[in-house]
Amino acid sequence: MPMTMSEKILARAAGRPAVKPGEFVWARVDQTNAGAGELRVLDELGVKRLAAPNTVWATSDHYAPATDEHYANQDNVLRKYVRQYEIANFFEYGRHGIAHQLYGEHGAMLPGMLSAMSDSHSTSGGVFNCFATPIGSETVFVLATGLLWLQVPETIRIELIGTLPPLCYGKDVVLSILKQIGSEVGIYRAFEFGGLGLHSLTIASRWTLSNMGIELGAKAAICEYDEALGAYLAQRAKRSYEPVSPDPGCHYVRRHTLDLDRLEPMVACPHDPTNVRTAAEVEGLNIKVSQVFLGSCTNGRLEDLEIAAQILSGRQVHPDVRMIVSPASQAVWREAGSKGLLQTLAEAGALVSHSTCGPCFGGHLGVLGAGDVCMSSSNRNFRGRMGSAEATVYLGSAATVAATALAGRIIDPRSVIQEG
Amino acid sequence: MAESIRGRVWKFGDNISTDLLLPGRITYPVMAGQMSPKEAATHCMSANRPGWHDLVTPGDLIIGGTNFGAGSGRPAHLPLQALGVQAVLAESVARLFYRNCINGGFLVIACPGIGELAAEGETLEVVLDAGVVRHRESGRELAFPVLPADSPPMEILRAGGLIPYLKTYLRPS
Numbered sequence: 001m002p003m004t005m006s007e008k009i010l011a012r013a014a015g016r017p018a019v020k021p022g023e024f025v026w027a028r029v030d031q032t033n034a035g036a037g038e039l040r041v042l043d044e045l046g047v048k049r050l051a052a053p054n055t056v057w058a059t060s061d062h063y064a065p066a067t068d069e070h071y072a073n074q075d076n077v078l079r080k081y082v083r084q085y086e087i088a089n090f091f092e093y094g095r096h097g098i099a100h101q102l103y104g105e106h107g108a109m110l111p112g113m114l115s116a117m118s119d120s121h122s123t124s125g126g127v128f129n130c131f132a133t134p135i136g137s138e139t140v141f142v143l144a145t146g147l148l149w150l151q152v153p154e155t156i157r158i159e160l161i162g163t164l165p166p167l168c169y170g171k172d173v174v175l176s177i178l179k180q181i182g183s184e185v186g187i188y189r190a191f192e193f194g195g196l197g198l199h200s201l202t203i204a205s206r207w208t209l210s211n212m213g214i215e216l217g218a219k220a221a222i223c224e225y226d227e228a229l230g231a232y233l234a235q236r237a238k239r240s241y242e243p244v245s246p247d248p249g250c251h252y253v254r255r256h257t258l259d260l261d262r263l264e265p266m267v268a269c270p271h272d273p274t275n276v277r278t279a280a281e282v283e284g285l286n287i288k289v290s291q292v293f294l295g296s297c298t299n300g301r302l303e304d305l306e307i308a309a310q311i312l313s314g315r316q317v318h319p320d321v322r323m324i325v326s327p328a329s330q331a332v333w334r335e336a337g338s339k340g341l342l343q344t345l346a347e348a349g350a351l352v353s354h355s356t357c358g359p360c361f362g363g364h365l366g367v368l369g370a371g372d373v374c375m376s377s378s379n380r381n382f383r384g385r386m387g388s389a390e391a392t393v394y395l396g397s398a399a400t401v402a403a404t405a406l407a408g409r410i411i412d413p414r415s416v417i418q419e420g
Numbered sequence: 421m422a423e424s425i426r427g428r429v430w431k432f433g434d435n436i437s438t439d440l441l442l443p444g445r446i447t448y449p450v451m452a453g454q455m456s457p458k459e460a461a462t463h464c465m466s467a468n469r470p471g472w473h474d475l476v477t478p479g480d481l482i483i484g485g486t487n488f489g490a491g492s493g494r495p496a497h498l499p500l501q502a503l504g505v506q507a508v509l510a511e512s513v514a515r516l517f518y519r520n521c522i523n524g525g526f527l528v529i530a531c532p533g534i535g536e537l538a539a540e541g542e543t544l545e546v547v548l549d550a551g552v553v554r555h556r557e558s559g560r561e562l563a564f565p566v567l568p569a570d571s572p573p574m575e576i577l578r579a580g581g582l583i584p585y586l587k588t589y590l591r592p593s
Contacts, residue, residue, distance in 0.1 A: 024568070024571045024572055026572070036452070037451050037452060041583065045583075045586070045587065045590065046590075047590065062448060063448065070449070070452070070454055071448070074448075074452055118493055119492075119493055120491060120492045120493040120516055122493075134493050134516050135493070135516070135519060136493035136494070136495065136516055136519060136520045136523070137451075137493075137495060137520070137523065137582075138519060138520075138523055138582060140582070140583070140586065141582055141585075141586055141589075144586060144589075144590065145586075145589065149572030149573070151571075183435065183486075183487050183490060184486045184487050184512055187487065187512055187513070187514060187515055188515050214491075214516070217487060217490075217514065217515065218515075219515055272435050274435075361444035361447075361492070362443070362444045362445055363444055363445060363448075367445070380437075380439070380491060382435075382437035382439040382440065382490070382491060383437075383439065383440065383467045383468060384439050384440065384443050384444075384467040385437075385439045385444065387445070389466070389467030389468075
């Protein structure tokens, strides 16, 4: 029976010739992560060794580096267990990053693999033609046994055609999909992104698609393989891999086609990522902002910093706005530094910081207060997400964030270029 | 796992996020055992329905709209469990929240049409293995799909959650 990419990966991981949607399977996980909490549970249960320590990745990203004594102690617990359990891939502060970005840079998630990590944005690994699914603290089970139960999901095919117009990016693509289909039809299902339009996107833009797959409700959000992905992985993959492609005639529960040529910059309005309007419409509402945030596993990549630096170069962030920049990884930070992007952003008046999840989830480094209005390149704008329940958050691309930083109000990035 | 449960209903809308159930700033203290779920419960729904945590009593039920538990992988069922909420019944349930609930031994049921069955303050009875919810005031019933008894999530629920299940798994046979 012809299978989708997700079905093929799950069949292989479950050791079966084929699987079909609705079936329960036990699958062997190729890549996972470990946190201090999960490892402590295993230690308390008397587990002496992990099922497959070389498949385990660890870092500390949410409060990087430790923001108080408590997190410092947590980090030390993690370091202790990394040694005790001989975890192969651990990244110390300075060499760290947000897990989804960091592990991708190091070739952790590869085509054809089954990845299962704790954080919800673990759908990000789908960019690598990998079935990457978030499982919360269930990693404790995977760490101990190497196994994960899954109900084989139905697949939704998103066919991308055309090419992106100027100042539109992966973020605008995924916000546009969220606008069209909402967050409910994707629940329990796998998304499959493909078509010539996908292959015309940069890896960074595709990464944003898979990353926000979770906002579509997805169990996984897998992209087709192509030569560009092969080239990205060439220096990173430490093992051979086998890309998967959908079998001709495989079954999709739904199909959507998105014409990139007709895309416009998009903005998700409070308080849900599905509450999407065009940036032009939102510009008409004259929404003044107090903070903008450029960063996160969604849009903190080199491409995003380049776009923002290009818009902000030789200009100044609006006097009423504070701009926080946090690259998705320290590798991005270093590369952006060597290209002069961090300098450009700092000269424009932005606060350029290190890599951390902090601002995105209201943890630290620019938590919002009551009445704050933030334009963010991150992934969620639920009430209270970035701090106060009295704050409002809008989501958009790095270009929309940078343009908004200049104007002091949410604008379509194409407006800046026209004025400039 | 009880065969049937009964409780008073609280109603919430669509897209109740994990940020509303367990705000980000207290998530990690809770996960690290630094803040008790009971204390965390005083923040539960405080952004969308301040004071609700004082009104809810053990045994109550929640009816949610679509995509209940949207968002993060955090254990957002913990504050509900700490408040004594017996179960969440929602039009649809976000997958990761659903999985976390099973792992935490907390009952969550995707039950399309549930929003029409009862008003807030009314009573529902849920017969778990039959997959039926009954509106006590009118006797009206609604069926929901039940997972196969031998499926991994049902085995985990029967064991009382993931950690008890893992213990049986690790025990040499």
